[in-house]
Amino acid sequence: xxxxxxxxxxxxxxxxxxxxxxxxDNADWGAPELLAMLDAAGAGIWGLxxxxxxxxxxxxxxxxxxxxxxECIGRDMHExxxxxxxxxxxxxxxxxxxxxxxxxxxxIRVDGHVVWRNDxxxxxxxxxxxxxxxxxxxxxxxxxxxxxxxxxxxxxDLERSNKELEQFTYVASHxxxxxxxxxxxxTQLLARRYQGQLDDAANEFIAYAVDGANRMQRLIADLLAYxxxxxxxxxxxxxxxxxxxxxxLASLKGAIEESGAAVTHDPLPTVxxxxxxxxxxxxxxxxxxxxxxxxxxxxxxxxxEQKGSEWVLSFRDNGIGIDPQYAERIFVIFQRLHTRxxxxxxxxxLAICKKIVDRRGGRIWVESQPGMGSTFYFTIPMGGDGYxxxxxxxxx
Amino acid sequence: MSNVASGRPVEIxxxxxxxxxxxxxxxxxxxxxxxxxMSVVGDGVEAMAFLRREGxxxxxxxxxxxxxxxxxxxxxxxxxxxxxxADEQLRRIPVVVLTTSSAEQDILKIYDLHANCYITKPVDLxxxxxxxxxxxxxxxxxxxxxxx
Numbered sequence: 184x185x186x187x188x189x190x191x192x193x194x195x196x197x198x199x200x201x202x203x204x205x206x207x208d209n210a211d212w213g214a215p216e217l218l219a220m221l222d223a224a225g226a227g228i229w230g231l232x233x234x235x236x237x238x239x240x241x242x243x244x245x246x247x248x249x250x251x252x253x254e255c256i257g258r259d260m261h262e263x264x265x266x267x268x269x270x271x272x273x274x275x276x277x278x279x280x281x282x283x284x285x286x287x288x289x290x291i292r293v294d295g296h297v298v299w300r301n302d303x304x305x306x307x308x309x310x311x312x313x314x315x316x317x318x319x320x321x322x323x324x325x326x327x328x329x330x331x332x333x334x335x336x337x338x339x340d341l342e343r344s345n346k347e348l349e350q351f352t353y354v355a356s357h358x359x360x361x362x363x364x365x366x367x368x369x370t371q372l373l374a375r376r377y378q379g380q381l382d383d384a385a386n387e388f389i390a391y392a393v394d395g396a397n398r399m400q401r402l403i404a405d406l407l408a409y410x411x412x413x414x415x416x417x418x419x420x421x422x423x424x425x426x427x428x429x430x431x432l433a434s435l436k437g438a439i440e441e442s443g444a445a446v447t448h449d450p451l452p453t454v455x456x457x458x459x460x461x462x463x464x465x466x467x468x469x470x471x472x473x474x475x476x477x478x479x480x481x482x483x484x485x486x487x488e489q490k491g492s493e494w495v496l497s498f499r500d501n502g503i504g505i506d507p508q509y510a511e512r513i514f515v516i517f518q519r520l521h522t523r524x525x526x527x528x529x530x531x532x533l534a535i536c537k538k539i540v541d542r543r544g545g546r547i548w549v550e551s552q553p554g555m556g557s558t559f560y561f562t563i564p565m566g567g568d569g570y571x572x573x574x575x576x577x578x579x
Numbered sequence: 580m581s582n583v584a585s586g587r588p589v590e591i592x593x594x595x596x597x598x599x600x601x602x603x604x605x606x607x608x609x610x611x612x613x614x615x616x617m618s619v620v621g622d623g624v625e626a627m628a629f630l631r632r633e634g635x636x637x638x639x640x641x642x643x644x645x646x647x648x649x650x651x652x653x654x655x656x657x658x659x660x661x662x663x664x665a666d667e668q669l670r671r672i673p674v675v676v677l678t679t680s681s682a683e684q685d686i687l688k689i690y691d692l693h694a695n696c697y698i699t700k701p702v703d704l705x706x707x708x709x710x711x712x713x714x715x716x717x718x719x720x721x722x723x724x725x726x727x
Contacts, residue, residue, distance in 0.1 A: 353682055357679060357681075357682060358679075360680075361679045363702060364599075364679065364700060364701075364702045364707075365597075365599040365600075367702050367703065367704065368599070368703075368704040369599065369602075369603075371703070371704035372603070372606065372704055375704070396702060397702065397703070400702045407681075
């Protein structure tokens with residue numbers, strides 16, 4: 184409950200004509216004003232003296248913990264709010280990361296920590312602890328905490344919804360296949376059994392029915408592959424892009440030889456990624472470049488550039504290109520820009536690419552003009568700073 | 580074909596609840612060069628009764644091969660498989676799991692239960708026929724089965 188106290192007020196908005204004060208020398212702003220500011224902060228803040236006793240606590244912290252200010256000042260805060268671990272077991276003083284800051288003098292951040300409210304319920308928080316030194320002398324420490332209950336709730340909701348989705352895709356991939364097989368098989372059986380007795384129209388109808396069933400099966404298989412990107416994901420580890428490219432080229436040997444494609448590359452880095460998913464990403468991009476080719480021999484060039492704290496990889500081709508108005512749409516599952524007669528496929532390839540890049544915490548996009556070839560770009564954050572480090576759990 | 584005593588048709592037990600699939604399997608086996616006799620049961624409970632020659636199956640012949648679907652009424656294919664492989668009288672009968680599922684968790688679970696092999700039913704009729712023939716060829720012409 185936000186406590187908004189009625190105070191004497193000016194009754195007007197500050198006007199421009201009030202002028203500026205670039206020196207910042209608000210001579211009348213001293214300790215009381217600064218304390219009031221700390222008290223007004225939305226995050227919970229308290230200060231501990233060198234013995235770990237509460238020297239200051241702001242209104243937000245009192246509200247979050249369910250204590251009155253008087254119940255905290257002068258008290259041992261470790262005992263009060265921090266004496267138990269998340270599982271309820273006793274958390275010894277010696278191992279307390281907050282108190283250790285008094286020992287080390289180095290500030291820390293603890294994400295996903297638990298403190299305990301007055302009513303005995305746990306409060307999930309992110310904690311920032313900084314030593315307070317005045318004139319080089321350690322006076323105590325400042326603890327700043329953010330309530331992450333809502334974030335936790337959202338994560339739990341997300342996890343549940345992901346589980347449901349996985350279950351759904353399993354059921355869909357499994358239970359939808361059976362009736363499909365019946366349609367396809369019995370239509371074919373019909374054609375086989377009554378061979379020579381059916382006219383051309385009947386045979387054509389049968390061919391459409393079988394084709395439809397086969398297509399449906401491919402869609403289901405693709406949907407399953409897409410959902411497995413999440414469920415079968417492995418962790419991130421160093422992956423040599425040159426080796427991954429070689430592997431991709433080896434597995435696309437048939438298509439490359441058939442089309443006479445020439446694939447060249449600049450020096451490529453070692454990145455941190457899920458190796459098998461990176462391979463799939465490379466494969467899909469090269470496969471597309473070959474598939475959507477013009478008459479002339481496909482030329483594909485792979486390069487990499489470091490920009491800030493990420494790698495930008497690009498796959499440039501001399502293919503048919505893409506109208507920029509469809510640049511986003513092509514990454515949506517089962518979206519296609521051509522008829523099946525022009526180019527086969529269900530429209531899963533780039534959706535899979537996008538999901539792989541998203542999972543890695545990167546971005547993927549295309550720059551292209553019709554008839555001018557396309558360049559697909561994607562980014563990979565450097566180091567292991569993907570989802571995993573930010574604590575999003577990976578299903579195994 | 581050296582596995583099966585001459586003159587006796589090979590005995591196949593098909594455990595399958597979908598009449599459509601029963602029809603397709605029958606179709607595939609019908610013009611087989613191998614003399615075969617296929618019995619069909621529609622759920623897991625019936626399958627175990629057949630194998631143990633209980634009740635109306637007292638005179639059932641012991642199958643040379645079991646073709647087992649996974650999703651069955653009453654007792655599913657996984658339970659049937661586990662019971663067969665836990666039974667000293669039955670565990671030597673080769674069990675071929677022939678199912679719609681291509682889910683990894685199903686495949687692993689089934690091999691953990693000592694299935695002799697796991698096959699995903701193809702959508703295409705010709706491929707389905709080829710698979711059934713291949714099963715027959717492999718188990719009755721190539722493999723040396725335990726003397727029974």
